Amino acid sequence: MSQPSILFVCLGNICRSPMAEAALRAQAVAAGVALTIDSAGTGNWHVGRPPDPRAQQTVRRHGLDISGYKARQVVEADFFRFGHIFALDQQNLKDLRRIAPSRHAAEVALLMDLVPGRKGTAVVDPYYGDEEDFEQAWADVSAAANVLVGRFTP
Numbered sequence: 001m002s003q004p005s006i007l008f009v010c011l012g013n014i015c016r017s018p019m020a021e022a023a024l025r026a027q028a029v030a031a032g033v034a035l036t037i038d039s040a041g042t043g044n045w046h047v048g049r050p051p052d053p054r055a056q057q058t059v060r061r062h063g064l065d066i067s068g069y070k071a072r073q074v075v076e077a078d079f080f081r082f083g084h085i086f087a088l089d090q091q092n093l094k095d096l097r098r099i100a101p102s103r104h105a106a107e108v109a110l111l112m113d114l115v116p117g118r119k120g121t122a123v124v125d126p127y128y129g130d131e132e133d134f135e136q137a138w139a140d141v142s143a144a145a146n147v148l149v150g151r152f153t154p
């Protein structure tokens, strides 16, 4: 069997989903779990750009480097390429369900539903916020990544 594959999806793919990708990549490496991990945005405004400088700074404070990431838009093929697609907020989830091809086997779910006590909640978009909002987003995606590593540990 191929290894588990996880795609994180937010709006711009420059703030929340790249941080989720970084958090899970780091935790999977630390746990010795082999996962295919990527992120994408429902929107196309930032395609080809690196993560927002504030997102880069936030993950750098936690010892990680995402300066090489490049934003991309989610495509239909993602629903066949990834076994698990996690939306960072409810609007992202709605948009994903709208663009999903009629036949696909991927799990499409709200990311924070994974985290005990956070069912139905969003990783709040920090784009119009400040450093504290980026730190909160990092804490949220790290908590979800922790659950995912546990779930996919053989």
Ligand code: 4NP
Pocket (backbone or CB within 6 Å): 010, 011, 012, 013, 014, 015, 016, 017, 041, 045, 125, 126, 127
């Ligand atoms: P993200 O944040 O969805 O977490 O990447 C945003 C990035 C850009 C915009 C909104 C949210 N924007 O409106 O351009």
